[in-house]
Amino acid sequence: MTKRRRILVWAVVSLVLLVVGLGFYGGVRWQQFKRDLGIVTLDLSGVRLTFNHLAVQQIVIIRQPSADERLAVTLDSLRLEFADGWRLLPLQSLNIERLDVHWQSAPSKDDDQPLTLPNPQQLKDWSAWLPRQGQITSLELTSPCASGTCQAQGQLGWQLGEQAPLPATLDLQLNHQTHRLALALQAYEQGSDTHLDLALQLDGQQRLSMQNQLTDSSDSTLWRGTLAMNELPEAPWLLGWLSEWLAYSPPALPAMPEQMRIGAGWALQIDTQALPQDWKALNGELRLSANLPAPWPVVGLGQVQGHLDLSARADDGLWIPTELAGDLSLLPVTELFAALPAPLRPRAVSLKIIPTQTDEAAQGLAVNVQLAASGPSPMTLDTRLVLQTAAPYKAAFDHTQLKLRSAAIKGADFSLKELETDLRLNGELSQQDASIRLRKGSRLKLNSLTVASGLTASTLLMELAGLGAEAGFSDGQIHSLAVTGKTAIAVGEVKQPALRPQGWRWSGTLNADQSQISLDGPLGNDAGLSLALQLTHNRVDSATRLIITLPELFLRAGNPLDETLADWPPLLELNNGRVQGQAQLDVPGSGAVAASAKLSAKGLGGIYDRTELSGLDAELSAVLRRNQLRLDLTELTLREANPGFTFGPLRFAGEYAAPLDTLAQGRLAWSIAEVRLLGGRLWLEPGVADLASGAQQLHAHLRGLQLPLLLEAYPAEGLSGTGVIDGELQLQRSEAGISIEQGSLQAREPGGALQFRSPKIQALGQANPAMRLVTEALDDFHYDLLASDVHYATDGKLDLGLKLHGRNPALEGGRPINFSINLEEDIPALLTSLQLSDRVSETIQRRVQERLR
Structure with a gap:
C-alpha cells in the first residue's frame, strides 16, 4: 500500500471516529437536556426540510418534571416558512392544523416572589422569534380549574408587521357548545404613541370595546384608555361557562336581561418597573359610570343592581374620589361574609351615595352615605362624609348613626338574645392616623346573655357615650391603637351559682391598646354592696388579672353581703361592726389559676345559729396557688359569746391548708387557741390537726x-x-x-x-x-x-x-x-x-x- 493510500485510509478512519464520537457526545448531551427539562417523550414523524420551509406531520412532547405534574403537547401538520435568501429570521409564517395541550398541575404552593413584567426590550427580542403571521386551525386545551378539569376549543391567528412587531393583530376564538366567543386585539404605533384596541364578540355581536394609548417618556408611561359595554344578553351561558373555570356559582338570570351600561375612561402615569411591586407607582385620573337596571352577577361579590358614577384621582397609588354618587343593591355570595357568625351575615345590602354641599372654607367632596343590610340581623348606617381632595388627604364623618338588631347570636361559650346597638359617631381618617368618638345616645342593649360558666344576665344596657379610639398607621399597617373613655353597664338581673339573683351596675374607665385592655371603676348591686373593680387583660400572653376591693362596710346600716352571696350561712346575722377586704384573681394564658384575698373585721356583732356574738375582730388572708388553698388567720378575737350563758373573750391564731377539690380534708395548725370561760381559762397547746385522718x-x-x-x-x-x-x-x-x-x-x-x-x-x-x-x-x-x-x-x-x-x-x-x-x-x-x-x-x-x- 502506497503512502498516499495509507494517509487516505487513516483520514477516513479518523473522520468516522470523529463523527461517531460527536454523535455519541451529542446523544449524551441530548438525553441530559431532556432529563433537565423533565421531557420523557419527544416524537417527530413526517419531517421534511427544504430551503424555505420546515414541515412536520406530527410532534408529540410529554414533559413530567414530577409525579403529580404533567404536560402533553401534540401538534399535527406543522408548516414553518423561512425568509428568502437562506436567512432564518424573520420567520415568515406558522400554520398548525391541530394543537392539543393537556396540562396536569402540581399542588399549588405559596410563592412570595413578586410579579415581574417584561420590559420593552425583552418584548422586542421575543417578538423577533415570532413568525410574521400564524394560524392554529384547531386549538384544544385541557387544564385544571375550579371544578376539577376543564376543556376549551377554538382557533388562534395573528399577523405582525413585515419588518417590525407593529402593527399587529391577534384573533382568538373559543367555542362553547353552540356559542362562540371572539377576542380581537389590534396594536399599532401612531407617532410616539402605541395603541392597543380590544374588542369582544359573543355569538357574532360586539359586547365590549376597549381602547388603550401608551406614551413612553424617560422614566414612565402614560396610559390613556376607554372602556364601553352596553348590554350582555349572553350573560346566562357566559357565566355558566366561566363558573366551570372559577370558584363561582352563577345565579338564575332571565333569558334576556334588561339594558345595562358600563363606561370608563382613565389617564394614568405608570412607572412600569415599580408597578408590580409597589402600587404607589400609579398617578392619574379615572372616571367610571355604571347603570345596571337588573341584578348583574359580579364574581366574588354577588348580584349587583343600580347605578354608580365615580371620578377619582390617583396620587402615588392613593385613590381620592373627586365625584361620587350611586344607588346600589347587592345580593352577596356566601363566601363574601363567611368570616361573620351566621346570624350576622346579611342576605341583601343596599348603598346610597348622595352628593351634598361642603362648607365654603372646606375644599373637598361631601356626600351622604346610607348603608342598609337585611337578614337575621338588620343593620343601617347613615353618615355625612367629607373627603379632602387636596393634600393632606383626610376624611371626616359626622352625624353618623349605626344601628344593628339581632334576635340571637351563639358563640362557642356564650349566647345572647335580642341585641340592639345604636352608635352615634364622629371621627377623622387620614393616611397617618384615625380617630373616632362616640356621642351621646350611643348604647348597646341585650335582653339576655348566657356564658358557659353559668352566668346569666338579663336586661343589659351599656352606655358607650364618651368612648374614643385613636389609631396610627405606617406602611398600610396599624402600629398603634388606643381606646379610652368612660362607660357604664347596668344589668337588670344577674344569675350565677355563687350569687343571689339581683341587679348589678358598673361604671368607670376603659383603656385598651394593642398590648392590654383594662377596666377601672365601682361595681354595685341592688343589695347596696359597692366594690372597687380593676380588670386587666394582657393581649400578648392572654393573662388576665382581676382586683376587687371592698371598702370599709358598716354593718349597722345593713349587711349587703348576706343579700349578695348565695352561700352566705343562713343562720349568720351580722348587724354591727365594720369589715373591709381585697381579692386578686390571676388567670394566665396557660397554667393554673392563682388567687389571693385579705379580709379585716372590727367589732362585728350578731347571731350565729343560737349564739349571740359581739366584739369580733379578725385578720384573714387566703392564697390559692397550684390548686392549693391556704388560709392564715393572724388574729381572731371574740369579746363575748352567749349561747345561753356568757363567756369570752375567745382568741385564735393559726392557718389552714387543703387541696381545692377536698377542702374539708386539710391541715389545721394553731399557735393560739383559748377562751375565757366563767372566770377561768380553757386553752389548747400549739399544735396541728390533720382533718384527712x-x-x-x-x-x-x-x-x-x-x-x-x-x-x-x-x-x-x-x-x-x-x-x-x-x-x-x-x-x-x-x-x-x-x-x-x-x-x-x-x-x-x-x-x-x-x-x-x-x-x-x-x-x-x-x-x-x-x-x-x-x-x-x-x-x-x-x-x-x-x-x-x-x-x-x-x-x-x-x-x-x-x-x-x-x-x-x-x-x-x-x-x-x-x-x-x-x-x-x-x-x-x-x-x-x-x-x-x-x-x-x-x-x-x-x-x-x-x-x-
Whole structure:
C-alpha cells in the first residue's frame, strides 16, 4: 500500500471516529437536556426540510418534571416558512392544523416572589422569534380549574408587521357548545404613541370595546384608555361557562336581561418597573359610570343592581374620589361574609351615595352615605362624609348613626338574645392616623346573655357615650391603637351559682391598646354592696388579672353581703361592726389559676345559729396557688359569746391548708387557741390537726374556773357555792363530732362551800327520811375535796363522776361526810332550756321555738 493510500485510509478512519464520537457526545448531551427539562417523550414523524420551509406531520412532547405534574403537547401538520435568501429570521409564517395541550398541575404552593413584567426590550427580542403571521386551525386545551378539569376549543391567528412587531393583530376564538366567543386585539404605533384596541364578540355581536394609548417618556408611561359595554344578553351561558373555570356559582338570570351600561375612561402615569411591586407607582385620573337596571352577577361579590358614577384621582397609588354618587343593591355570595357568625351575615345590602354641599372654607367632596343590610340581623348606617381632595388627604364623618338588631347570636361559650346597638359617631381618617368618638345616645342593649360558666344576665344596657379610639398607621399597617373613655353597664338581673339573683351596675374607665385592655371603676348591686373593680387583660400572653376591693362596710346600716352571696350561712346575722377586704384573681394564658384575698373585721356583732356574738375582730388572708388553698388567720378575737350563758373573750391564731377539690380534708395548725370561760381559762397547746385522718386527739387545759359563776349559769334553783376549778380534758374530733373520752376536774385547795337551799329539796328531805341527811348536809357544806371525772359523748350527753368530801359545821358536830354522785346532763337540752329564757335575744328564742315545733 502506497503512502498516499495509507494517509487516505487513516483520514477516513479518523473522520468516522470523529463523527461517531460527536454523535455519541451529542446523544449524551441530548438525553441530559431532556432529563433537565423533565421531557420523557419527544416524537417527530413526517419531517421534511427544504430551503424555505420546515414541515412536520406530527410532534408529540410529554414533559413530567414530577409525579403529580404533567404536560402533553401534540401538534399535527406543522408548516414553518423561512425568509428568502437562506436567512432564518424573520420567520415568515406558522400554520398548525391541530394543537392539543393537556396540562396536569402540581399542588399549588405559596410563592412570595413578586410579579415581574417584561420590559420593552425583552418584548422586542421575543417578538423577533415570532413568525410574521400564524394560524392554529384547531386549538384544544385541557387544564385544571375550579371544578376539577376543564376543556376549551377554538382557533388562534395573528399577523405582525413585515419588518417590525407593529402593527399587529391577534384573533382568538373559543367555542362553547353552540356559542362562540371572539377576542380581537389590534396594536399599532401612531407617532410616539402605541395603541392597543380590544374588542369582544359573543355569538357574532360586539359586547365590549376597549381602547388603550401608551406614551413612553424617560422614566414612565402614560396610559390613556376607554372602556364601553352596553348590554350582555349572553350573560346566562357566559357565566355558566366561566363558573366551570372559577370558584363561582352563577345565579338564575332571565333569558334576556334588561339594558345595562358600563363606561370608563382613565389617564394614568405608570412607572412600569415599580408597578408590580409597589402600587404607589400609579398617578392619574379615572372616571367610571355604571347603570345596571337588573341584578348583574359580579364574581366574588354577588348580584349587583343600580347605578354608580365615580371620578377619582390617583396620587402615588392613593385613590381620592373627586365625584361620587350611586344607588346600589347587592345580593352577596356566601363566601363574601363567611368570616361573620351566621346570624350576622346579611342576605341583601343596599348603598346610597348622595352628593351634598361642603362648607365654603372646606375644599373637598361631601356626600351622604346610607348603608342598609337585611337578614337575621338588620343593620343601617347613615353618615355625612367629607373627603379632602387636596393634600393632606383626610376624611371626616359626622352625624353618623349605626344601628344593628339581632334576635340571637351563639358563640362557642356564650349566647345572647335580642341585641340592639345604636352608635352615634364622629371621627377623622387620614393616611397617618384615625380617630373616632362616640356621642351621646350611643348604647348597646341585650335582653339576655348566657356564658358557659353559668352566668346569666338579663336586661343589659351599656352606655358607650364618651368612648374614643385613636389609631396610627405606617406602611398600610396599624402600629398603634388606643381606646379610652368612660362607660357604664347596668344589668337588670344577674344569675350565677355563687350569687343571689339581683341587679348589678358598673361604671368607670376603659383603656385598651394593642398590648392590654383594662377596666377601672365601682361595681354595685341592688343589695347596696359597692366594690372597687380593676380588670386587666394582657393581649400578648392572654393573662388576665382581676382586683376587687371592698371598702370599709358598716354593718349597722345593713349587711349587703348576706343579700349578695348565695352561700352566705343562713343562720349568720351580722348587724354591727365594720369589715373591709381585697381579692386578686390571676388567670394566665396557660397554667393554673392563682388567687389571693385579705379580709379585716372590727367589732362585728350578731347571731350565729343560737349564739349571740359581739366584739369580733379578725385578720384573714387566703392564697390559692397550684390548686392549693391556704388560709392564715393572724388574729381572731371574740369579746363575748352567749349561747345561753356568757363567756369570752375567745382568741385564735393559726392557718389552714387543703387541696381545692377536698377542702374539708386539710391541715389545721394553731399557735393560739383559748377562751375565757366563767372566770377561768380553757386553752389548747400549739399544735396541728390533720382533718384527712379519721380522728384527732386534742389535750385541753382548764384553769381558774369560778364555781360561783358556773352555779349561777346552771339553771338549778337554790344552788350556790364558792371555789376555783382546774381540769384536764382529752378531746377527740371525729366525723360524728366532739367527744371527751378522758377528763378530770378538781377544786383548788383549801376547797370551798356549797349551799343547796331549794324549797323542793327541803320538801324532798322531809318526805323521805333517807334524803334528810343529804339535804341537811348540803344546806351548808364546807368541802375540802371536790373532784370529778368527765365523759362527753358526740350526742351531747355529759357524765360526771363527782367525789365530794367535807362537813356541815351545824350537823352532828361537823363530822366528815363523803359523797359519790353520778351526774348526767343532756347539754343540747340544757342549752335549749337556757335559750328559752330571757338570757338570749328574741331572735334566738324564736329560732329555738321554731325548732321545737
